[in-house]
Amino acid sequence: MVNINEQEADHLAQHLGQNRTEFDEKYLEKGESGRMVLNAIPCHFLVGNSCSVYEHRFEGCKEFPAFHVKDFNKRLFTTFMHYDRCPIIFNVLETLKKDLAWQFVLE
Numbered sequence: 001m002v003n004i005n006e007q008e009a010d011h012l013a014q015h016l017g018q019n020r021t022e023f024d025e026k027y028l029e030k031g032e033s034g035r036m037v038l039n040a041i042p043c044h045f046l047v048g049n050s051c052s053v054y055e056h057r058f059e060g061c062k063e064f065p066a067f068h069v070k071d072f073n074k075r076l077f078t079t080f081m082h083y084d085r086c087p088i089i090f091n092v093l094e095t096l097k098k099d100l101a102w103q104f105v106l107e
Helices: 006-016 020-027 072-081 087-099
Strands: 028-030 036-038
Touching: 006 020, 020 028
Parallel strands: none
Antiparallel strands: 028 036
């Protein structure tokens, strides 16, 4: 889940040639507290494994998959959801599997 602030939403809406009302209705979900997040997984702007608005992406996207953020281990489910979409997550997990001699056993 990517949190988005007003400035980021304004910037991307302008880049896409949309007004904020149109942009918000199409791409955002707003909580009661005013918090804004993208309303779809995978992201509307993900085309294949590439971001179609890369130069204008949100700050949360710039740090994705956030392996460096505190309490990463509490977000493993979300990380695994993106295994097949995100080359970074894929490569890190595949390397860990090799380094840890991970074996998958069907019973």
